[in-house]
Amino acid sequence: MSILDPLHPRFVHFPVALLATGSVIALIYLLGWRRAALPVVAWAMLFLGWLGIFPTILSGLIDRNRASGDPAVVAALNPHIAAGFGLLIVYGWLLYERLRSPAVLDQSRRRVLLIGLLLAGLVLLLVAGWSGGKLVYELGVGVRR
Numbered sequence: 001m002s003i004l005d006p007l008h009p010r011f012v013h014f015p016v017a018l019l020a021t022g023s024v025i026a027l028i029y030l031l032g033w034r035r036a037a038l039p040v041v042a043w044a045m046l047f048l049g050w051l052g053i054f055p056t057i058l059s060g061l062i063d064r065n066r067a068s069g070d071p072a073v074v075a076a077l078n079p080h081i082a083a084g085f086g087l088l089i090v091y092g093w094l095l096y097e098r099l100r101s102p103a104v105l106d107q108s109r110r111r112v113l114l115i116g117l118l119l120a121g122l123v124l125l126l127v128a129g130w131s132g133g134k135l136v137y138e139l140g141v142g143v144r145r
């Protein structure tokens with residue numbers, strides 16, 4: 001085990017914190033607290049959080065190769081990996097909406113779609129965090145014994 005092993009826990013906190021906070025700020029704006037600064041802050045956090053998913057997935061795949069093939073580990077890894085790629089798609093879609101139309105948070109016809117995507121993103125973050133915690137604290141993946 002080297003000093004960089006496991007690698008993944010060094011990256012996971014950035015997308016989790018940025019995407020969760022950015023999503024809540026965007027939802028607060030969409031639900032009616034219309035302060036001009038909120039979309040600027042929310043999109044900055046969502047963009048940085050989305051960028052942070054890439055090294056998180058890459059380091060996760062590296063650590064996954066070092067993990068055991070125990071069925072309980074595989075059972076926790078499957079939803080974990082699905083949630084990870086789901087996050088890439090859901091937040092990528094949100095950022096694409098922002099790219100197409102910078103004021104998309106103010107468009108009432110896009111409101112339901114955006115709220116749905118933001119809630120789906122939060123659920124995926126919960127699944128990724130929950131299953132990640134199970135891998136480490138219950139199954140001991142990446143833990144020195």
Ligand code: HEM
Binds near residue numbers: 059061082085131
């Ligand atoms: C999709 C590819 C991914 C794979 C293959 C993967 C794999 C793993 C593995 C093997 C662990 C156990 C610890 C270790 O050995 O590093 C873990 C933990 C964890 N993962 Fe992932 N992961 C992926 C994506 C993600 C994403 C996108 C997130 C969040 C944005 C995430 C969040 C976490 C968290 C919070 C833990 C627990 C870390 C701790 O408490 O120390 N993972 N993951």
